[in-house]
Amino acid sequence: NDKALSRHQFLEFILRLADQRFVQTGETATVAEALQRVLDAMSALGDAKVAELDHFLEELHTEVVDDVYKSHRQSLQAIYKEYSGRNTKPGLANFMSFAEFQELLEFVDAFTSDFPRQRAGFAFRMGMMTQSEETYASRFQEMSFVEFQHALGAVVCLRAKFAIARFAELIEDFFSKSLSLALSAGRGVGKSRGGS
Numbered sequence: 001n002d003k004a005l006s007r008h009q010f011l012e013f014i015l016r017l018a019d020q021r022f023v024q025t026g027e028t029a030t031v032a033e034a035l036q037r038v039l040d041a042m043s044a045l046g047d048a049k050v051a052e053l054d055h056f057l058e059e060l061h062t063e064v065v066d067d068v069y070k071s072h073r074q075s076l077q078a079i080y081k082e083y084s085g086r087n088t089k090p091g092l093a094n095f096m097s098f099a100e101f102q103e104l105l106e107f108v109d110a111f112t113s114d115f116p117r118q119r120a121g122f123a124f125r126m127g128m129m130t131q132s133e134e135t136y137a138s139r140f141q142e143m144s145f146v147e148f149q150h151a152l153g154a155v156v157c158l159r160a161k162f163a164i165a166r167f168a169e170l171i172e173d174f175f176s177k178s179l180s181l182a183l184s185a186g187r188g189v190g191k192s193r194g195g196s
Helices: 007-023 031-060 063-071 073-083 098-107 117-127 145-158 164-184
Strands: none
Touching: 007 031, 031 145, 031 164, 063 073, 063 164, 073 098, 073 145, 073 164, 098 117, 098 145, 098 164, 117 145, 145 164
16 A cells, blocks of 8 residues: 555654754754654644554453344354455465455445545554554464454444444444345455455
């Protein structure tokens, strides 16, 4: 995706921003000072996003939400199997790519005015575990089944009318209505889309 940045590219962007904004204008003498000013300016936003993600995961990992996932486990596994694996090399563990995840969301009509197609990447990232290596390994782009379940929770969280007190109810509704479309009409679609 030519519109996406990996972590090292994002860090380079921050460094270049600090240099251009503070060093080249003479406001700071060193790149280190400039970088500290940029990071200080961004820290409140970063802290808020970390707290938001922590709160999401805390609410996702409750017994009542877990019960919903357990009741739909077979369907979720079937959907994951159907929509993943197109980019998996032979002999490797199956994974879901971002394109496959986005295709599933389009197929089940998950996008709304509050959760447009452009936010699919955010839901995908919310579901993924952070990987330390993004330059020489592609694992940070390879969604496992557990990560897929987290990402679906993120989709529900990011959609309109989300209320934390109704998280389990909203996930149940999404799984029952939207994901059932993937099971009933999507059988065989994954393989014909170019999957193996």
